[in-house]
Amino acid sequence: MADVVILGAGVAGHTAALHLSRLLPRGSAVTVVSPNSQWNWIPSNIWVGVGRMPKEAVVFPLAPVYAKKGIGYRQAKAVAIRPEGDLDDERGAVDVVYTSPDRAGESERIRYDYLVNATGPQLKFGMTPGLGPDAGHTVSVCTADHAVHAATELRATIERLRAGEPQTLVVGMGHGTCTCEGAAFEYVFNVDHELREAGVRDRARLVYLTNEAHLGDFGVDGMTFDDHGFETTSELWTSSLYRERGVEAILGAHVHRVEPGVVHYETLDGEMHELAFDFGMLLPPFGGVALEAFDREGADITSELFAPSGFMKVDADYTAKPYEEWRGSDWPKTYQAVGHPNVFAVGIAFAPPHQISRPRKSPNGTLIAPSPPRTGMPSGVMGKTAALTIVDRIKHGDDRPAHEASMAHMGAACVASAGAGMRRGSAAAMTMMPVVPDYSVHPTGRDLADTRGEIGLSGHWAKLMMHHLFIHKAKGRLGWQLIPE
């Protein structure tokens, strides 16, 4: 009947694949193309990165799950999309190159009727010289392997502290246009917790270095909370935690380069600074995974399908306009690619219309602007939304309207662990509704009843519960479809 191909087996792509396998009529085929053989619950990489969880607890092999669900699986990476097919066949096609040990380097052209691009972020460590664990001098927690390495380095730092050597630990964003501030926030407080548990906190200087102009911005322009009948800000709320835990903050920073033991950064006032460090976890900026696109004759149409950042253009309003004119309605609803209604881009792979947080430049012209986060909950919802549209169209015809899920209407939860432990753990649990603020509907941009921040042990339980629930869901175990995205 129809072939559906999904690129990427992360939160968005895997969710789409599971729902498609559940809902598609017999005779339709779902194929997932992903270069990694394992699924990774990325939010728990934070705990791997402080040595609280082994890597094995956050990953599992994809092949058995796909075999059980009747989903085709190619351990390969997509390199090009041909939305109009080629001279042999006018069905759309994707060119893939295998990464599995038995077929590494082999290429194949896979035909599709519907395509879901859920390739997530490209980790662009290269945008900051000296950044990252491979060619640089800092660690990362973006992948499970990076997190294992981070934990080893952290352990060595703690050993040096135990031996009486003072140490500076810097955690944050490795570039002015990074996103995912929530993850760095979470990691810095987990590191703080580990240093306290090891009894060495007093000898350590812990610094959070970020591109956010204000604490608590999180790339979403901050949040307003209702606190006992008063409006309060996420800035005040997070500042309290930094003060309580003795974590220093450096705001509005763009890291120009990292040398062994020294971060060179510029701040919004245009000043250049250096920070000497012994342990550094700085996240990379994200770009889209580099895919090319070709028309039927083989002419390059990459710039028609993709923004310069590498993210795929969808049904968003990409007209350049100033911050004051940004609206929730600029954000995509259906995730259909421009000009190709049978192609969808979901999760981190779609091109956002603009930032959510106010972008700023230093007097030197350096852009210091948090990129908009696409967290797990919205990514999963987008994957499911694309899957539902595809199912409807396969069952009832291509004229069926697309399902919709805009980040201007959906909420997100960010449970930022601030230390593990069933009795001694803690987390800053935040919910926001919606992700993209709409000041024409809510004076504070978001619904005050659902936009909240809370610190406590229950947040740790919530994070642990999510870890188990989402791995259960991703394994497609009994009742998985009842667990919300």
Added chain:
Amino acid sequence: MTDKTLSSTPDLRSAPLPTARTLRMRRNLPYQAYRFAAFNLRIVRMVLKGHH
């Protein structure tokens, strides 16, 4: 879009410190069990309101 009023090193001395009671409540098992339930209910409500 330079904003001269922004400081790269915030003065955290004016940030509110939690009281001893707040710190105790953050680890108080019955209260945290209640907050856990409230958090989950909020998520369910958000899912019902926002998705689809």
